[in-house]
Amino acid sequence: MTTLALCGGTYSNPYALRAFIRDARARGADRLWCLGDFGAYGAEPEAIWPLLVDNGIECIAGNYELAIGRGDPDCGCGYADDDNAFAAVAYDYTLAHTSAQFAAWMRTLPTEHRETVDGVVLHLVHGSPLAVNDFWWESLPDHAHRMRIDASGADVICCTHSGLPWVRRFGKTLVVNVGVLGRPANDGGHHVWYALLDIVDGHASAELVSLDYDWPAHAASMRNAGLPEAFTQAVETGWWTTCLEIVPPLERSRGRFQLYKSAMPSFAGEQVSWGAAPEIPDDGVPVLPLFGSALFPPRLWIYTNFHCNLACSYCSVASSPQARRRQLGLGRFRELVDEAVAEGFTELYVTGGEPFLERDLVEMLLYATEHLDVVCLSNAMLYQGWRRTQLERLAGRHRLVLQTSLDGAQARSHDSNRGPGAWIKAMDGLDLALSLDLPVRVGMTETPQNSAEIEPLRALLTAKGICGADFAVRPLVKRGHSADGVAIDTDNTVPELTVTTDGWHWHPAGADLDTSPDMLLAGPEVSMTEAKRRAVELFLRLRQRDGSLPLIYNCAV
Incomplete structure (x- = not known):
């Protein structure tokens, strides 16, 4: 058996390279390989050369070695826009701190290596068989993988460059992205990755190896050299803070950060929700998570049920007395509240159907308001009898807001869509809540x-003390029962994660599976963590397609 230990992207990190040498030898590796990109990000590019040479590590050149060897003005990494700005900082530092002798040695390296080992044809490349700076992501479509495999023709292809390790077999071909040693794999850990390739009797198998190293020393070296704090924080946190635009939606959705702050719209003068748009933190990091921003607010919607005492002609989720009930239940509701807190949600919107048809609703609200700010949407028509007694238990719960719909300052306007007598009952319920x-x-x-009716209703509510941001007008939405209004879908709205008994939905206005199947993200068996990730991935995929940013539809108002 022959065992090869293969690493990529040392990125001027001698601390990880030393750990790789020790670990690979301890595991019995016969040969050690580095697939290029010796410099970038780190502060000690010149320390890499003797470690490679003195330890007999076989090497091919990556785009960094080609660029440094020629003295090119940029690294040729294949980035653009904000990614390229940070790549330029890393390259300029590396070029300035690489000796002429090291650069000359880089010029002697091949850009690929082919050999047959124990009957297995092995092809080592930096990016892919197509180009030295090609990003070979695991999430590429099958035809893109096949194009790269066909360009090689080898039994085993090993690459790096993208920074994310993966192993996958395509028919008879084994593809191994060995990862990089220079920085974590955007997985929240301090460790880095390399690959072990075992070849025996004409068969190859690969294992990705998680490698611990002296990352505090590496971070201190970078900080002492005056490199951007964003570079150092990636080492210290395990999350990429630069070079994100090139990362595909699936891989990017798994990390903590997805967007450059410079790409965020300001929303100046626009009402994004009941509150102002979340502020962009001034924390020294150029990126931010999609979740928690105005483009994916930390607001969870829970549908307790779908049946309703009304059958409004424009209900976006097609609720009515005859609708499938889809009752969530108190136990599941409490589980969701606990998960929401753990996942970083700060607001909870409880809706239906008519939530006050649920006998346990007040227990739900009491539990939820112990943990989160809660808004409960109700038509306010059922605050009588035993429900009034239950409602009194919520008195003084200032983390709770009751949100009621009124469509005019007089009964005629409201009742035309909601049914006779709805307006006066809603007004009575409003007065009781106050x-x-x-x-x-x-x-x-x-x-x-x-x-x-907008201004007359505003005046009526102001007289009751409901004014300012506590009254808002929203457009009619073409969903559910409504054949008119604003057409919304995943293309033109931001995600507001919504959960029903049917599963996880992109937006509360599309939470009825029967009339809005296009907004279903996942079934109920999927965790909240995964549902959030899928929403992020879909957002990035849609935006990547045409570069657009969605409109904010104020469903909460």
Whole structure:
């Protein structure tokens, strides 16, 4: 048996390279290989050369070695825009701190290596068989993988460059991205990765090896050299803080950060939700997570049920007395609240159907308001009898807001869509909630028929103390029962993660599986963590397609 230990991207990190040498030899590796990109990110490029030579590590050149060897003005990494700006900082530092002798040695290296080992044809490249700076991501479509495999023709192809390790067999061909030693693999750990390739009797198998090393010393070296803090923080946290734009949606969704702050819209003068758009933190890092920003607010929607005492003509989720009930239940509700806290949600919107048809609703709200700010959407028509007694238990719960819909300052405007007598019952419910010292908001759905009612309704509510941001007007949405209004879908809305008994949905206005199957992200068996990740991936995939940013539809108002 022949065992090869293969690393990539030392990135001026001698601390990880020393650990690789020790670990690979301890595991019985017969030969050690480095697949290029000796410099970048780290502060000690010149320390890499003697470690490679003195330890007999066989090498091929990556784009960095080609560029440094020629004295090129940039690294040729294949980045663009913000990615390229940070790549330029790393390259300029590496070029300035690489000796002429090291650069001359780089010029002697081949850009690929082929040999037959124990009957297995092995092809070592930096990027891929197509180009030295090609990013061979695991999430590429099958035809893209096949194009690279066909360009090689080898039994085993080993590469690096992308920074993310993976192993996959395509028919008879084994492809191994060996990862990099220079920085973590955007997985939240301090460790880095390399690969062991075992070849015996004409068969090859590969194992990815997680490698611990003296990362505090590496981080201190970078900081002392005055390199960007973003580079150092990636080493210290395990999450990439630069060079994200090139990463495909699937891989990028698995990391902590997805967007450059410079790409975020300001939303100046725009109402994004009941509150202001989340501020972009001034933390010295050029990137931020999609989740928690205005483009994916930390607001979880829970549908407790779908049946309703009303059958509003424009209900976006097709609720009615005859709708499938899809009742969530108290136990599942509590589980979701606990998960929401752990996942970083700061707001919870409880809706239906009519939530007050659920006998355990008040218990749900009492539990939720112990942990999160909660808004409960209700038509306010059922606050009588035993429900009034239950509602009184919520008095003084200032983390709770009751949100009620009113579509006009008079019964005619409201009842035309919601049914006779709905307006007066809603007004009575509104007054009762106010008498219990419960914070109240009102949302009005604007239609061509009631647009003249906006200001009269505002005046009516102001007289009751409901004013300012506690009254808002939202457009009619073409979903569910409504055949008119604004057409919304994943293309033109931001994700607001929504959970029902049917699973996880992109947006609360598309939470009815029967009328909005296109907004289903995953079934109920999927965890909240994975549902969030899928929302991030879909957002990135849609934006990557045409570069657009979605509109903010204020479903919460």
